[in-house]
Amino acid sequence: MKINNTTPTMDDLYxxxxxxDGFDDGIIGVDTHNLRVVYSKQKMVQILVQRDxxxxxxxxxxLESNTFDVYMGDGTPIFVQxxxxxxxxxxxxx
Numbered sequence: 001m002k003i004n005n006t007t008p009t010m011d012d013l014y015x016x017x018x019x020x021d022g023f024d025d026g027i028i029g030v031d032t033h034n035l036r037v038v039y040s041k042q043k044m045v046q047i048l049v050q051r052d053x054x055x056x057x058x059x060x061x062x063l064e065s066n067t068f069d070v071y072m073g074d075g076t077p078i079f080v081q082x083x084x085x086x087x088x089x090x091x092x093x094x
Contacts, residue, residue: 018075020067023047028080037077041068044079 017030017037026043030036041063048059068079083091 016075018072018077020044020077022051031078036075039077039079040082041079042082 016035019037020026020039023039023044026039026047027037028040028043029038031038044063044067045056045059048054048062049056052059054062070076088094
């Protein structure tokens with residue numbers, strides 16, 4: 001009997017998860033009910049700012065057009081706005 005000592009990858013564990021290439025550090029979790037990866041929009045912006053040497057405005061514009069608003073099927077990742085309770089109350093005027 002041969003024992004496989006390799007560590008399973010995300011593809012092995014969750015073959016239907018859709019990932020955004022180059023933004024692994026922007027992942028903040030997984031919606032385990034719907035099997036969708038959850039990304040922080042702010043972390044993704046910072047990745048572009050550092051990696052591609054663009055300003056925040058350019059990063060937001062590019063991500064809004066090419067990532068956040070793109071439907072990739074049932075497994076389309078979820079992109080969330082990082083907020084604390086103060087931000088939520090201010091944003092939604094609670």
